[in-house]
Amino acid sequence: MTGQAAASVLSMEDEIVVRALQPVFHSGLFRVYTNTDLLGCELGGVLKNIIAIAVGMGDGLGAGDNTRSALMTRGLSEITRLGVAMGGRAETFAGLTGMGDLIATCTSPLSRNRHVGVELGRGRPIEEIIAGMNMVAEGVKSAPTVIALAEKHGLDMPIARDVFDVTQGKRSAQDVFRGLLRSAVGDEAHPG
Template identity: 70%
Template sequence: MNKLKVSVIGGGSWGTTVASLVAQNTDVSLWARSSETVDEINRQHTNEKYLPGAVLPSNVTAHADVATVVKEADVLVMGVPSNSFRDVLQHVRPHLRPWVPVISLTKGLEKGSDLRMTEVIEHELPRHPVGILTGPNLAREIMAGQAAASVVATDDDNIATELQKVFNSGLFRVYSSDDVVGCELGGVLKNIIAIAVGMGIGLGAGDNTRSALITRGLAEITRLGVALGGKAETFAGLAGMGDLLATCISPQSRNHQVGVQLGNGRQIDEIIADMVMVAEGVKSAPTVMKLARKYQVEMPIATDVFEVIEGRMTPQEAFRGLLGRKVGAEYE
């Protein structure tokens, strides 16, 4: 591990946090778009914009030049938003050595193509092993030293074992999975349910309502995830239920906060304009609805969230509609 060179692309909250975790095992190079962020990380070992109050390990070295970070990487970790993911990969491609594993941290779908991020990697970087790191991982809690667990998913067991050694550190426990599709979709789909739960809180709903939304939301994302090729049991694990719970109940969750503010009466455009970081659930909602229609999967909660985001329904109307739906068997 001391000789392994790990490069992280993305200087946001989660990219910086993962770089800090990996730095407990080996030196890390990190690319950030902002030269101010690069300078702050190297001089002060902080990233106050995204992780206020956190101190980064001294062996995390930041660069503004992609080639410097990528050219000697033994493992490449992609921590950029879905809307810029492909573009950044195209800048990475000329500098990446053959067969280097590429791991995604991004919980989103590409607009237009409907592709998962690992599929985008396969398109732009063919013949590179791909995988994801996902789970109920709130960056600020992890940087504060609190215990957490995650899943590294890849279809190669040997690579998964080695990646566990890269990411596992201290109180951050990393499990492995061969269900890349299920793990990746769990991280994507839960964001929309988190917006629904947040809307309920903004409207004054109680814990009973929140519990019902989370549980029925899990049923929805499992249905679509299985239809798209994931394993049902994955959605009962860290990448499914675990991530869903953390995102739905934590005020630190960006998607949760979007929902709360929608429930409080704010419009989606002004909410997004005030955010420092991306709420992937807002960006992914149109693609999720498109996939649900294509695979004929019923997703009433996600559908109503999408209608609210699009401005065709108020949060109050969404909740009245959900309560008025015909009930049937819990398991069908």
């Protein structure tokens, strides 16, 4: 609406219908892509909110660009592992509803989830942050379910676990980020 280029994904399982609807929405500066991986698209939209809280916590603590980049990259790996375990396609998470949405949510000053993370990083309690918001930060509400799904599928999601712990008041953002310095490292391509 402001005249800036934007892209979106129209997702439906029916390839014929989604391709027929694409030109209805696609215009000029607004590019519309299609994806029949409805589950993957939905999961990308939910899971990126948790990573945005983690990125916000780092920003609130004064961490730099390298920390933000690492959290987003490793967060995308977590999102992809869970999404694929639940039946989504890996390539969906490399696209607009995965990486694209993750970048926007983790870097935008308008992101509610990033805002929650920034305030947690500054030491504010979650109840106070939520009480002061007019809109919902979805990552706070979805974190318990995401952790339960990760456990169900036998997956390690350390960033999501840290966000869950902080939003549940079990640990502080400062404790979580101190823990990053002591955490075990492994193979980037084949996480444990």
